[in-house]
Amino acid sequence: xxxxxxxxxxxxxxxxxxxSGIDLxxxxxxxxxxxxxxxxxxxxxxxxxxxxxxxxDHMRLAAVFGEPxxxxxYAKNSxxxxxxxxxxxxxGKAKAPAESWHTDWSHMPTPPTVSVALxxxxxxxxxxxxxxxQYVAYDRLSEGMKQLIAGRRGKxxxxxxxxxxxxxxxxxxxxxxxxxxxxxxxPIARVHPETGRTALYLNxxxxxxxxxxxxxxxxxxxxxxxxxxxxxxxxxxxxxxWRPGDVVCWDNQCAMHYGVHDYGDAERTxxxxxxxxxx
Ligand SMILES: [Fe+2]
Numbered sequence: 001x002x003x004x005x006x007x008x009x010x011x012x013x014x015x016x017x018x019x020s021g022i023d024l025x026x027x028x029x030x031x032x033x034x035x036x037x038x039x040x041x042x043x044x045x046x047x048x049x050x051x052x053x054x055x056x057d058h059m060r061l062a063a064v065f066g067e068p069x070x071x072x073x074y075a076k077n078s079x080x081x082x083x084x085x086x087x088x089x090x091x092g093k094a095k096a097p098a099e100s101w102h103t104d105w106s107h108m109p110t111p112p113t114v115s116v117a118l119x120x121x122x123x124x125x126x127x128x129x130x131x132x133x134q135y136v137a138y139d140r141l142s143e144g145m146k147q148l149i150a151g152r153r154g155k156x157x158x159x160x161x162x163x164x165x166x167x168x169x170x171x172x173x174x175x176x177x178x179x180x181x182x183x184x185x186x187p188i189a190r191v192h193p194e195t196g197r198t199a200l201y202l203n204x205x206x207x208x209x210x211x212x213x214x215x216x217x218x219x220x221x222x223x224x225x226x227x228x229x230x231x232x233x234x235x236x237x238x239x240x241x242w243r244p245g246d247v248v249c250w251d252n253q254c255a256m257h258y259g260v261h262d263y264g265d266a267e268r269t270x271x272x273x274x275x276x277x278x279x
Pocket of ligand 1: 103
């Protein structure tokens with residue numbers, strides 16, 4: 001297959017692209033791997049429709065973006081014989097781990113870069129995922145705000161289970177005896193290593209991101225709330241309606257995402273590989 005067969009279709013004016021013309025069931029040529037990486041890193045979200053990938057295909061695709069990674073304490077949640085393919089079920093509305101704008105595992109020392117998710121079981125309706133473009137979120141700030149956050153890191157907080165166990169929602173819904181707190185600092189405005197563009201790196205103000213380095217929490221929170229609110233306005237969002245066979249890749253280095261929980265207790269299961277992170 002040659003490069004001329006690869007087609008890119010932007011999904012909105014700001015974020016997301018659909019790619020076709022690459023066979024995801026065989027080894028990739030260097031040009032194909034480059035096309036997949038370039039599409040994702042420039043558009044923040046990459047959609048590959050009508051794929052029904054085997055676990056081996058899924059692993060091969062994820063490896064294009066980096067080293068697969070699943071925290072040790074979620075080892076019970078992976079596919080048989082594929083310890084890096086996480087099974088992500090419906091945790092229920094009350095424990096929805098993703099129903100807010102967020103980036104994945106930002107409290108880790110090295111947060112993951114890319115996630116590659118497959119639709120395994122979908123509800124009849126609902127269960128969309130929204131994505132926003134954090135290059136755009138940075139670019140539209142005033143020069144004064146860019147100067148204020150330049151070179152500053154944010155304090156990202158969270159918790160992790162103390163022992164290997166099944167996921168049942170976000171770690172902070174576990175009893176306190178079952179988890180331990182974690183915090184790490186990361187730059188708020190980061191240069192993407194592949195595109196050279198600057199993107200905001202944020203998470204839930206006051207919950208997952210509590211301070212700007214050098215400022216008190218009280219001083220930080222209104223600024224973080226402003227940055228967060230302006231980062232995901234409707235003109236900067238792609239809302240993905242999952243279909244069977246969908247593969248959705250997102251880049252945590254330039255996207256935030258939001259899992260819409262409007263499907264009650266209906267079954268919805270994704271298979272997901274996350275790459276680039278370290279505990
Ligand atoms: Fe997430």
